[in-house]
Amino acid sequence: MKSSNPKGITQVLKENNLRIKKKFGQNFLIDDNVLDKIIDAAQITKEDFVVEIGPGLGSLTERLLQQSKSVLAYEIDTDLTPILTKAFPEKHFHLIEADILKRDIDEDIEAIDPHVESVTVVANLPYYITTPILMKCLESSKKIKRIVVMMQYEVAKRITASTHTKDYNALSIAVQYRAKTTFAFKVPKSVFIPAPNVDSAVITLDYHTKYHDQVISEPYFFKFIKAAFAQRRKTLLNNLFAYLAIDKEEVIKVLNTLDVDPQCRAETVTLERFINMANTFYKRNI
Ligand code: SAM
Numbered sequence: 001m002k003s004s005n006p007k008g009i010t011q012v013l014k015e016n017n018l019r020i021k022k023k024f025g026q027n028f029l030i031d032d033n034v035l036d037k038i039i040d041a042a043q044i045t046k047e048d049f050v051v052e053i054g055p056g057l058g059s060l061t062e063r064l065l066q067q068s069k070s071v072l073a074y075e076i077d078t079d080l081t082p083i084l085t086k087a088f089p090e091k092h093f094h095l096i097e098a099d100i101l102k103r104d105i106d107e108d109i110e111a112i113d114p115h116v117e118s119v120t121v122v123a124n125l126p127y128y129i130t131t132p133i134l135m136k137c138l139e140s141s142k143k144i145k146r147i148v149v150m151m152q153y154e155v156a157k158r159i160t161a162s163t164h165t166k167d168y169n170a171l172s173i174a175v176q177y178r179a180k181t182t183f184a185f186k187v188p189k190s191v192f193i194p195a196p197n198v199d200s201a202v203i204t205l206d207y208h209t210k211y212h213d214q215v216i217s218e219p220y221f222f223k224f225i226k227a228a229f230a231q232r233r234k235t236l237l238n239n240l241f242a243y244l245a246i247d248k249e250e251v252i253k254v255l256n257t258l259d260v261d262p263q264c265r266a267e268t269v270t271l272e273r274f275i276n277m278a279n280t281f282y283k284r285n286i
Contacts (some may be wrong), residue, residue: 001016001146001250003094004095005006005073007085008031008055009028009193010193012057012083013057016079016082016083018080019077019262020193020194021077021079021087023076023134024054024067024076024077024126025054025058025125025126025127025128025129025194026126026276027075027124027127027192027193027194027196027246028056028057028059028192028193029060029124029191029192030192030193031191032193034187034191035059035060035063036062036063037064037184037185037202038124038148038150038250039060039063039064039122040204040275041148041185041204041237042064042067042120042146042148042204043123043146044064044067044068044120045067045068045070045121046067046068046069046148048066048067048070048118048119048120048160049068049070049071049109049113049116049118049119049120050068050071050072050119050121050122050141051071051072051105051109051119051120051121051122051123051144052064052071052072052073052074052075052121052123053073053074053100053123053125053126053127053133053149053202054073054075054076054100054124054125055073055075055080056075056080056082057080057083057084057096058083058084058087058088060122060123060124061073061084061087061088061093062087062088064065064222065088065090065124068092069092069115070092070093070094070112070116071092071093071094071111072096072108072112073093073094073095074095074096074098074099074100074103075095075096075097075098076097076098076099076100078097078187081095087191088259093205094112096108099236100133100136101129101132101133101136104140105137105140105141105143106140106141106142106143109143116143117143117252118143118145119141119143119144119145119159120144120145120146120147120148121137121144121146121147121148121149122148123148123149123150124149124150124151125150125151127151127152127196129151130149130151130155131155131171132145134149134159134175134205135174135279138175138178138179138205138207139284141215143162144207145205145206145207146204146207147179147204147205148184148201148202148203148204148205149202149203149205150183150187150199150201150202151203152188152196152199152200152201153187153198153199154198155171155184156183156200156201156202156203157201157204158171158172158255159171159172159175159176159181160172160181160182160203161184162265163267163268163269163270164268165267166267168267169229169232169266170226170228170229170254170268173225173271173274173278174222174225175205176271177215177236177271178208178210178211178222179205179206179207179208179251180205180206180208181203181204181205182203182204182205182206183201183203184201184202184203184204185200185201186200186201187199187200187201187202189202190254208223211271211275214275214279215275215278215279216278216279216282216283217278217282220278220280220282221275221278221279221282223244224240224244224265224274224277224278224281224282225278226243227239227240227242227243227244227272228240228269228274229266229267230242230243231266232266233265235262235263235264235265235267236255236260236261236264236266237251237252237255237262237280238261239265239266240281244281246281246285250284251274254277254284255277255281257280258276258277258280260273260277
């Protein structure tokens with residue numbers, strides 16, 4: 001199937017009496033060069049088990065099947081099933097017609113191959129649920145070790161942002177707490193059918209556990225970060241006071257003992273410092 005060119009996509013849709021479904025975030029990639037660059041960034045080998053989220057008409061799937069040992073693809077749009085199963089009769093293609101957010105990914109992988117311990121996710125994500133999908137992959141799977149995904153450019157910049165930049169926010173920390181993030185490359189709107197309203201980018205996430213045993217309470221840590229960034233223009237002191245309901249004097253005292261300026265803004269605080277701060281406030285509150 002040559003669905004990675006505009007003619008191919010229109011033809012496949014027409015032949016199957018289908019329309020592009022906006023509600024599922026369907027923006028199909030039509031540029032072979034970009035598809036090749038995603039495969040390069042993924043660095044997969046014939047030994048690898050790959051999970052693809054949203055194969056669509058299969059342009060990325062085709063390349064993933066050539067490069068890997070197995071591909072497990074989740075597709076919510078069941079109208080695409082006949083196209084995908086016809087295009088990929090290969091034994092190492094496994095299609096689950098479902099909403100990825102409702103599946104237990106590790107259980108699905110285990111049902112295909114119980115020996116697989118390390119999985120790479122490669123996808124051109126549906127943009128309406130980019131963050132929930134990423135957080136699911138990072139939080140609920142023990143097997144996913146690397147994620148290479150296309151998403152909106154603005155979100156990609158936030159996820160990979162460093163301190164002291166305008167993009168650094170609670171999402172940067174939530175993701176960087178679990179993975180080393182790298183901005184791979186920007187992708188223009190023009191390489192999709194239909195063209196989305198915004199540019200896109202590919203990022204890579206390499207899962208790590210280095211911070212996990214440093215955080216005393218993960219729920220509190222995430223609540224703390226959300227509070228710290230609640231209003232960007234406010235100081236750290238004012239955000240913590242307003243959104244965690246901790247007495248102002250108490251916040252100042254604790255921040256001073258940690259050598260953190262209460263008047264600074266959250267975007268200047270590193271992940272390591274946030275862990276330290278959240279742990280200290282957590283211990284004082286229990
Ligand atoms: N991979 C194809 C490509 O690059 O041309 C399609 C990418 S398109 C941006 C996103 C795909 O994700 C669509 O095929 C859509 O139907 C599918 N999708 C949307 N929501 C989904 C969900 N919750 N679970 C699984 N697939 C989903």
